[in-house]
Amino acid sequence: MQSGKISRxxxxxxxxxxxxxxxGRGLFAAAxxxxxxxxxxxxxxxxxxxxxxxxxVPFAEPPVEVLRFKPTMKARPWQGERDxxxxxxxxxxxxxxxxxxxxxxxxxxxxxxxGKGPFPVYVWIHGGGFTAGTSFDAVQDGAKFARExxxxxxxxxxxxxxxxxxxxxxxxxxxxxxxxxxxxxxxxALSWIKDNIEAFGGDPARVTVGGxxxxxxxxxxxxxxxxxxxxxxxxxxxxxxxERIWPQPDAATVAKGFGELxxxxxxxxxxxxxxxxxxxxxxxQKKFMKEWPRHFPLxxxxxxxxxxxxxxxxxxxxxxxxKRLLIGTNRDESAFFLGPHPVKEVAPxxxxxxxxxxxxxxxEQYKKIYPQMPxxxxxxxxxxxxxxxxxxMRVVDAxxxxxxxxxxxxxxxxxxxxxxxxxxxxSLDVWLAWDKPHxxxxxxxxxxxxxxxxxxxxxxxxxxxxxxxxxxxxWPEYRSDTRPTMILDTQSRVEQQxxxxxxxxxxxxx
Numbered sequence: 001m002q003s004g005k006i007s008r009x010x011x012x013x014x015x016x017x018x019x020x021x022x023x024g025r026g027l028f029a030a031a032x033x034x035x036x037x038x039x040x041x042x043x044x045x046x047x048x049x050x051x052x053x054x055x056x057v058p059f060a061e062p063p064v065e066v067l068r069f070k071p072t073m074k075a076r077p078w079q080g081e082r083d084x085x086x087x088x089x090x091x092x093x094x095x096x097x098x099x100x101x102x103x104x105x106x107x108x109x110x111x112x113x114x115g116k117g118p119f120p121v122y123v124w125i126h127g128g129g130f131t132a133g134t135s136f137d138a139v140q141d142g143a144k145f146a147r148e149x150x151x152x153x154x155x156x157x158x159x160x161x162x163x164x165x166x167x168x169x170x171x172x173x174x175x176x177x178x179x180x181x182x183x184x185x186x187x188x189a190l191s192w193i194k195d196n197i198e199a200f201g202g203d204p205a206r207v208t209v210g211g212x213x214x215x216x217x218x219x220x221x222x223x224x225x226x227x228x229x230x231x232x233x234x235x236x237x238x239x240x241x242x243e244r245i246w247p248q249p250d251a252a253t254v255a256k257g258f259g260e261l262x263x264x265x266x267x268x269x270x271x272x273x274x275x276x277x278x279x280x281x282x283x284x285q286k287k288f289m290k291e292w293p294r295h296f297p298l299x300x301x302x303x304x305x306x307x308x309x310x311x312x313x314x315x316x317x318x319x320x321x322x323k324r325l326l327i328g329t330n331r332d333e334s335a336f337f338l339g340p341h342p343v344k345e346v347a348p349x350x351x352x353x354x355x356x357x358x359x360x361x362x363x364e365q366y367k368k369i370y371p372q373m374p375x376x377x378x379x380x381x382x383x384x385x386x387x388x389x390x391x392x393m394r395v396v397d398a399x400x401x402x403x404x405x406x407x408x409x410x411x412x413x414x415x416x417x418x419x420x421x422x423x424x425x426x427s428l429d430v431w432l433a434w435d436k437p438h439x440x441x442x443x444x445x446x447x448x449x450x451x452x453x454x455x456x457x458x459x460x461x462x463x464x465x466x467x468x469x470x471x472x473x474x475w476p477e478y479r480s481d482t483r484p485t486m487i488l489d490t491q492s493r494v495e496q497q498x499x500x501x502x503x504x505x506x507x508x509x510x
Contacts, residue, residue: 030048031047031048031053032046032047033046033047034046034052034053034054035081036052036200037199038196038199038200039196039199040057040077040078040192040195041077041078041079041080041082043057043081043082043084044081044082044083044084045084045085045110046085047114048143049147050114051111051112051113051114051146051147052110052111052113052114052146052200053085053109053143054084054110054112054200055084055085055086055087055109055136056083056084056088056109057082057084057107057108057110058088058106058107059075059106059107059108059155059188059191059193060072060073060074060075060106060185060188060189060192061075061076061106062103062106063105063106063158063181064104068103068162068274069162069165069171069175069181069273069274070174070175070178070181071177071178071181071184072106072181072187073188074188074191074192075192087107087109087135087136088104088105088107088156089101090102090105090133090134090136090156091103091105091133091134091156091157091158091159091160091162091163092160092162092278092279092281093128093131093132093133093160094131094132094160094282094283094286095132099134101278103158103162105156105157105158106158106185106188106189107135107156108135108153108154108156108192108193109136109142109153109154110142110151110152110197111141111142111143111145111152111153112146112151112201112202113146113147113149116201117151117198117201117202117203118198118202118203118206119149119151119201119202119203120150120151120203120206120207120208120462120463120464121153121193121202121203121204121206121207122142122145122151122152122153122208122210122236122462123154123155123189123207123208123210123232124142124152124153124154124155124210124211124215125155125186125209125214125216125219126140126156126211126214126215127211127212127213127214127215127216127427128159128213128214130159130160130163130214130298131159131160131164131285131298133214133215134156135154135155135156136154139430139431139436140154140434141434142154144434144435145459148459149463150459150463151197151201151202153189153193153197155185155186155189156185157182157186157189158181158182158185160281160282161258161282161284161285161298162181162278163181163185164179164181164182164298164299165178165179165255165258165298166178166179166248166251166252166254166255166301166303167179167273168252169252169255169256169259170255170256170258170259170270171270171273171274176303177301177303177305177306179251179299179303180300180301180303180306180307182218182300183218183221183222183225183306183307184306186228187225187228187231190207190209190231190232193207193231194207194231205233206234207232207233207234208232208233208236209222209231209234209235210235210236210237210326211236211238212238212427212429213238213240213426213427214244215240216237216241217240217242217243217244217391218300219235219240220235220237220240220241220311220392220395221242221244221300221307221311222235223314223315223320223325223395224242224307224309224310224312224313224314224315225306225307225311225314225319226308226314227306233323234324234325234326234461234464235320235324235325235326235327236325236326236327236458236461236462237325237326237327237328237392238327238329238429238430239328239329239330239333239388239392239426239427240388240392240395241387241390241391241394242310242312242315242391242394243312243353243391243394243510244296244299244300244352244353245299245300245301245302245307245310246300246302247301248302248303248304250301254292254298257288257292257297258284258285258288258297261287261291262281262284265283265284265287266280266284285298293348294355295348295349295351312394312395313398315395315398315402315404316402317402318402318403319402320399320402320403320404321402321403321404322403322404323404323405324406324461325395325396325399325404325407326406326407326409326461326467327392327395327406327407327408327409328392328408328409328410328411328429328486329384329392329410329411330384330410330411330425330426330428330429331384331410331411331414332380332384332423332424332425333380333383333384333388333389333424333425334350334379334383334384334388334425334426335380335420335423335425335426336423336425336427337350337426338350338379338380338383339380339419339420340419340423341376343377343379346359346382346383350383351383351387352386352387353386353387353391353510354386358509359382359386362505362506363378363382365505366378366381366502366505369501369502369505380423381502385506386510389499390503390506390510393503396408396478396480397480400478400479400480401480405477405478406477406478407461407467407475407476407477407478407486408478408485408486409486409487409488410485410486410487410488410498411424411428411429411488411489412424412488412489413428413432413446413447413450413488413490414428415428415438415441415442415447416442416443416446417442418442432451432455433451433454433455433458435451436451437450437451446490449471449490450488450490453469453470453471453472453488454469454488456468456469456470457469457472457475467486471492472486473486473492473493476494482496482497483498485498
């Protein structure tokens with residue numbers, strides 16, 4: 001911390017703990033009971049300031065005991081009235097000892113406007129690198145969306161080895177495709193929403209699915225999953241891309257590597273994973289993530305069934321034809337990981353999609369197209385492109401080619417002091433798009449304005465309109481030839497073909 005102020009990053013870490021306090025009654029002391037009858041069963045939540053809130057609603061059977069590493073099973077309806085006033089435990093993850101965690105984690109939370117609707121629905125998938133995150137971080141309070149006439153749903157999914165490790169090479173054919181269990185969890189959540197959201201006033205024919213970082217990557221991957229297509233109608237992708245997926249042979253190699261480490265760590269064979277305490281699996285995962293030569297070894301896979309090929313290819317073939325996409329990235333995403341200054345040299349652990357040697361071949365060309373840019377900024381720019389910007393460009397171009405409509409943005413807005421002064425870093429957009437400017441922003445008026453504009457534009461998109469807000473210029477629909485892009489800043493503007501020379505560097509690479 002500096003000068004007694006917490007950084008946004010520190011505040012983000014704190015917010016996960018603050019969210020647990022929400023699950024009590026402190027923040028909602030004035031709330032009154034709200035009882036709702038849905039196909040899933042009767043729920044008792046809370047009503048506060050025109051918003052009905054239902055927390056910890058199960059959308060799938062607990063993936064525990066004999067269901068560990070197995071495909072998601074639909075939740076059975078319950079009898080009687082279920083308490084929905086508290087968040088459920090988060091999925092198992094490392095490094096957060098104060099966070100209540102459990103393998104029994106497949107729950108969602110609903111913020112619904114008072115009234116019958118039908119209201120559009122926004123389904124939020126949290127980020128966290130496929131190994132961390134919750135559906136109830138402080139930024140994800142959906143009450144403000146509900147007050148704008150939008151049903152907001154935040155969903156959980158299995159993380160790490162429980163959701164993204166192909167267990168077939170270790171445990172046999174009945175675990176085939178288990179590297180996609182998290183994707184199956186999300187499909188189950190969307191199926192639950194289709195069956196139940198009308199009871200909350202939501203319109204099952206107007207569902208927008210979205211997320212940031214890993215949540216955006218999962219959104220983009222879902223765009224290329226045929227089974228998921230009837231379950232949503234629009235997408236919002238903030239700092240995403242659909243590249244974080246293994247071919248099946250690579251998924252098997254990762255699984256075997258994990259199995260070998262497991263045996264070394266515990267002295268047990270792979271079958272021991274079925275009954276081992278979850279904390280033992282997380283401990284092995286933590287060591288495995290540090291030692292594996294490629295970043296993000298735990299990821300989705302092309303399993304020939306659920307995900308038959310690269311999602312971008314499926315999208316380009318028209319899987320999202322007729323659907324609408326709001327997509328973008330932050331200009332300096334990777335400052336969050338490489339900085340603050342001095343910016344460290346790029347290492348394999350900083351790259352999401354390429355081996356370091358291949359990345360360095362592209363990076364050498366950056367010095368030619370940006371000869372005046374300091375090397376530190378070149379590193380941020382190139383890693384941002386490798387992990388977020390180029391994968392997002394591939395998604396939007398495939399989507400438009402396949403018959404969809406899109407609106408593209410790049411966020412240049414940055415803070416004016418602090419550790420990331422002048423950088424539009426990774427995750428900054430989340431706070432603004434949810435209209436939660438930082439409580440101690442260096443320029444509170446500018447940040448509040450940007451937050452209001454982004455939130456307003458996001459709401460307009462969720463309603464099925466063109467994204468728009470007071471103070472923003474007209475936002476044109478994306479075209480692959482001219483690439484009109486909204487540059488979100490203190491003075492927002494539309495640019496045609498931004499970073500064109502940089503984009504060409506990645507042709508044939510990503």
